[in-house]
Amino acid sequence: MVKVSVVIPVYNAEDFIEESLDCILNQTLDDLEVICVDDGSEDSSLEILNEIASRDSRVKVFHQENQGGGAARNNALRHVTGEYLYFMDADDRVETDAFDEFYALSTKHDLDFLIFKATNYAEDTGEYFETPYYNMDRIRDFARGKVFSFEDLGDLIFNISVTPWCKFYNTKFVLESGAQFLEGSIFHDNQFFWEVLFNAERMYFIDKSYYIRRRHSASSTGAGDLRYINIINVVNNIIKLFVKYDQIDRFRQILYNKKVLWITTRFFEIRDEFKDDFYRAMKDDFSSEGDDFIGCLDEKNRFLFNAVLSSKTARHFDLMCKNYDLKKENARLKNQKKLPNFLKYKLKKHVK
Template sequence: MPRVSIILPVFNVEEYIDRCVNSIIDQTFDDFEAIFVIDGSPDKCEEILKEHSKKDNRIKIFSRSNAGSGYSRNYGLDKSTGEYIYFMDPDDWIDPTLLSEVVNYADKYQVEVAMFGYWSENAQNKKSKSFSNPQLKYYKSNPSIAKDFIKIFTENVVYAPWNKLYKRDFLVKNNLTFPNQKTGQDALFNIEVFRKLSKLLLIPKCYYHYCLFRDNSAGSKFNPSSYDFGMNIISSLEDLLTLWEIDGSQFLEVKKMELIFSEYKNIYRKEAKITPKKLLMLIDESACKDLLSNVSFNSMQTKRNILMYILVKKPSLFYLAKKIGLVI
């Protein structure tokens, strides 16, 4: 039985898959299996992966009809045999010491989840910004995690699965799987993880390279359901904070404002040649208009959030910022 099962859903990443696989093969830690689930991908990903598997029997390939990354991750979890589970995206790549160092931390502290930092990078592999917890922090109870949850959420990327190493027994025992939602299922999954989590380690080091602005990614296309999916996530966050009896009103206000901002960007993608007048009309017709009236300026404590608030309150300014590249 391998120590780690790496699970990757694969769809339309032919241009990036070699880089991803090579970063896995180059790990200084070799006791792993890499499970690639081909999610009905129409490109040559499967052929490329089969060539790699001929040279390395740790690479395992499963092919199924397109159902989304959540289904593929669940399928990979069912096929996995590792003590730890690591979910990775196939258009990204990892540092050579990720598994050796994070597994060592997880073993030492006997945690259910170890969370680490990442680099966000553009298509030219240029690091733009790093995100990681400021210091090593160990939590050994759910109440202690609950007490610091908003701080943890603010300083780390709680939603993503690729910056976490999970204990497989913890996931299986608590029946933690990705839900049936085309986008945002990783956020819903991790909210449920935190609901059950008792032992968490935050590692102040970046190991993961997250590729920004990839063509054909889910985030680059108009999604008519994105607002509803986003509200599902906010509702789940609200339920979790209520369970923990935490006053998260200000925190949730910011999350709602971020959802509105995200929906503006989504609406902007709806038409190739959108005009300010058309953008205003589409915003006026969208569900986020009602949510906007409930968001308070007083909750916007940072410069980033204040700027975002101004842009969503003034769609004409949002249009201008998008046009000149201040908003991507």
């Protein structure tokens, strides 16, 4: 048994796959295997993988017809032999000392998985930048060098990035959890994350960025195309997992607000030519919710929910939301004008 299995789904990544594999094969911990699943690439990705595998026996290459990243990762899970498991995207990089540190901490604390931060790299500008989503500051403030369980986290479960490449897993734990990636969806990470999290008893957070996420126009989750409609099914599957693990009563209010937020956010991000299709799917889904759902919503999400149901078209809904935001901003400015001068000064100083 090797110490670490690295899973990399590959689709049309000929420009990046060699660089990504280099940072894995040059890890200071070299007792590893790399399982690459080519997901029906139409470029030279498969040829590149086979050539690298011919030079390094640690690289194992599998091929499947195009089914998406979720299916590719599930396929790879059938072949892993490592004590620990790491998922990586084919266009990203990880620090070359990462696995040494991950393995040492995981064995020392007998972890189900550990969590760490990531840095973004903008392909178009060459800039590196951080985001709150991958910094997970609230988790850092809570964890501070301690082992914790799902039960310990409480509402903080919603502050962990769902991405698998920000985690280092115990392979036996993952396989016994039965967690699988959602196939046929660009948001396939979510189902795997929640299933694993609900089973986790020993987690650990490292306040350090090891992963470099490449952001470019070819990314499936940044494309803004019709696949964004998948988010409706994904969110409903997440709610079903909360029911499965008897967590729905504990988190119902947060979860129902998250549903409205997650779905409407993708509506505003999808390209204009697909908004009508998204709107119809969103309206059909919201129409199935009852009074118990609506009663859990805060002011903004209740407005969004009702606006979806009462509007006639995607354009109408969009305008309703813009009008709502404008009214809120005007009310904020009006209230600010009513403040005493010394409070206006404090507020202005704080904003700066």
